[in-house]
Amino acid sequence: MKLGIIGGGGAAVALLAALTRDRLPDLDVTVFEPAKNVGPGRAYLPDSDVALLNVSAERMSVLPDTPGHFLRWVQERGGLQGRAASPTAFLPRRLFGEYLAEVATGITDQLAGRGRSVRTVGSSVTRLREGPAGFHAFTEDGRRFGDLDRVVLCVGTGGPVDVYRLTRSPGYVNDPYPLNARLAAVPPKAHVLVLGTGLTAVDTVLFLLENGHRGRVTMASRNGLLPTVRTVATAPELRYLSRTAVHVALTADPVMTGERLLALLDRELQEAGTSLDRACAEVTPGESAARRLRRQLGQARDGGALWQPVIIQAMHESVELIWHAMPDAERRRFLTRWHRKFITLLSPMPQESAIRLQAAAGAGQLQVVRGVRGIRSGVLPRPAFLAPTSVGEIEADIVVNTTRPAAAAIPDTATSLIEDLVEAGVARRHALGGLDVARYTNRVLAADGSENRNLFALGQLTAGTHYYTSSMLIIGRQARIVADQLLRHC
Numbered sequence: 001m002k003l004g005i006i007g008g009g010g011a012a013v014a015l016l017a018a019l020t021r022d023r024l025p026d027l028d029v030t031v032f033e034p035a036k037n038v039g040p041g042r043a044y045l046p047d048s049d050v051a052l053l054n055v056s057a058e059r060m061s062v063l064p065d066t067p068g069h070f071l072r073w074v075q076e077r078g079g080l081q082g083r084a085a086s087p088t089a090f091l092p093r094r095l096f097g098e099y100l101a102e103v104a105t106g107i108t109d110q111l112a113g114r115g116r117s118v119r120t121v122g123s124s125v126t127r128l129r130e131g132p133a134g135f136h137a138f139t140e141d142g143r144r145f146g147d148l149d150r151v152v153l154c155v156g157t158g159g160p161v162d163v164y165r166l167t168r169s170p171g172y173v174n175d176p177y178p179l180n181a182r183l184a185a186v187p188p189k190a191h192v193l194v195l196g197t198g199l200t201a202v203d204t205v206l207f208l209l210e211n212g213h214r215g216r217v218t219m220a221s222r223n224g225l226l227p228t229v230r231t232v233a234t235a236p237e238l239r240y241l242s243r244t245a246v247h248v249a250l251t252a253d254p255v256m257t258g259e260r261l262l263a264l265l266d267r268e269l270q271e272a273g274t275s276l277d278r279a280c281a282e283v284t285p286g287e288s289a290a291r292r293l294r295r296q297l298g299q300a301r302d303g304g305a306l307w308q309p310v311i312i313q314a315m316h317e318s319v320e321l322i323w324h325a326m327p328d329a330e331r332r333r334f335l336t337r338w339h340r341k342f343i344t345l346l347s348p349m350p351q352e353s354a355i356r357l358q359a360a361a362g363a364g365q366l367q368v369v370r371g372v373r374g375i376r377s378g379v380l381p382r383p384a385f386l387a388p389t390s391v392g393e394i395e396a397d398i399v400v401n402t403t404r405p406a407a408a409a410i411p412d413t414a415t416s417l418i419e420d421l422v423e424a425g426v427a428r429r430h431a432l433g434g435l436d437v438a439r440y441t442n443r444v445l446a447a448d449g450s451e452n453r454n455l456f457a458l459g460q461l462t463a464g465t466h467y468y469t470s471s472m473l474i475i476g477r478q479a480r481i482v483a484d485q486l487l488r489h490c
Helices: 010-019 069-076 093-113 199-210 243-252 258-271 276-281 289-301 307-324 328-337 339-346 351-362 412-423 459-466 472-487
Strands: 002-006 028-032 118-121 125-131 134-139 144-148 150-153 192-195 217-221 366-370 385-389 392-396 398-401 443-445 451-457
Touching (some): 002 010, 002 134, 002 144, 010 093, 010 472, 093 118, 125 412, 125 451, 134 150, 134 451, 150 472, 192 199, 192 392, 199 351, 217 392, 243 307, 258 307, 258 328, 289 351, 289 366, 307 339, 328 339, 351 366
Parallel strands (some): 002 028, 028 118, 192 217, 192 398, 217 366
Antiparallel strands (some): 125 134, 134 144, 385 392, 443 451
């Protein structure tokens, strides 16, 4: 079988690993990836070591059934800069990118040893046509690749969204990654306004501080909430939100609402010795960033914040079941009312990142504000930007954007391809973003709702259907579902 994989990031590597986990199938694979290497994608590019994974080394893996795979790889190569890598360490993101690249290379070599090929085409696919003999892929550099029996879209994640249309403004950085390239030239005394308070915003601030920035830094978002701090506590065995328990609950009543979900979560948290109220208190604005970080660090070190591992474990086990059981109106309500706060709880930052932020906030260098109501250009030469917020108007010299959409985003590099597929009726957009795919197979749905048995999608492109697709564990699980279908045809 001739397989085309469009995109060469983590989802593509997870698919290759799932396809070859038990045997080396009769496959010829073509990966379309304009970047230098297959593996890192946008998420794990070579960059500053201040950009850390927010999952411990022992839980990071491209293989969903082998959580220690990445950790063993790090230990076998001697750790990180001469330091042993502990299971609970939070390692640089670029290191996971190197791991993905090496896994991809190993799979390529294995297939080559069996006379099969994995070739990489260093260009983006802009058009895809299906004919009697298979798919024909047309690349940005003018080439055509035909007779692909099946194709999997692994186009990766989209970048930040320029909400305030500042792209052409001097001093505006629309996307901070890679940090070493985009932020190294920021004047050390400039007042930097970081739009967003999520993990990308945290990376941005940490890089500036590591790079010797001496000026003020302001982080601003609608709610002004930083990610919570990762606790050392572990989740007990789930009773109400395990995959089995959710399946039983949905058998009795197949409709999930926001209220029902919160009730189940509250019961689960009480079973663990905490409560939903305690979790909700962490997403209530008003507390200063310095105080919040100091308090959360104390809890995290002592094994408090028990709600955190429970929520994370429940998400990984049951998110697809819960999301699929929600009517469209409930999904929209969730995205509007709870999504951003939920992500604050679900995606905590490592303690060492919080320590550095707390020090900067305590010293008065870092400020976190909420209620951004727009940004406009100031009168040059200073200030370059003016931003009204809940604490008054902020004057900034540099603006760095980390704002991401709530719905699934289509990366700029894949826009032409997705628009072409939709216009041709081969695919249709999902109402909540990305492409519409079949819930249990990840087959792309055509304009008439029919499943294309030969076209699949993985990763953020499917977030409208599956909601949470940012975890490598979940991507690996979805990759196995796709791989099982492909292997049946080999």
